[in-house]
Amino acid sequence: MxxxxxxxxxxxxxxxCGLCFLFLFSAISVQAxxxxxxxxxxxxKIFISPQGKITGIFGDLVNKMAExxxxxxxxxxxxxxxxxxxxxxxxxxxxxx
Numbered sequence: 001m002x003x004x005x006x007x008x009x010x011x012x013x014x015x016x017c018g019l020c021f022l023f024l025f026s027a028i029s030v031q032a033x034x035x036x037x038x039x040x041x042x043x044x045k046i047f048i049s050p051q052g053k054i055t056g057i058f059g060d061l062v063n064k065m066a067e068x069x070x071x072x073x074x075x076x077x078x079x080x081x082x083x084x085x086x087x088x089x090x091x092x093x094x095x096x097x
Contacts (some may be wrong), residue, residue: 034074037062038083038095046096048077058096 039054040049054062054075066073073090076083076092086092 006083026067034072035066035094036074036076036094038076038078038086040078040080040083040095042080046073062096 006020015042017089039046039059042056046054046056049055052075053059056075062073065071076086078086078092081096083092084094088094
């Protein structure tokens with residue numbers, strides 16, 4: 001007696017294609033969003049340069065990680081308390097401290 005396959009090859013192909021599409025779509029949408037970094041004025045730890053870039057000890061670390069990982073950074077200027085609130089509310093992704 002021959003056993004029937006659990007899933008037909010056509011159905012399996014559809015599932016594999018669907019999963020690949022979802023994976024590709026999610027990877028594209030994640031890459032399109034910049035990393036929102038809250039930056040408060042606290043030299044030499046972290047501050048915003050005259051060119052609008054993150055700088056300082058933590059700023060250099062964030063910039064190096066972004067460069068290595070291919071992240072785009074969106075600088076969000078805020079006071080320390082405001083940055084903390086924005087982080088808790090999910091309005092920024094990172095607050096170096």
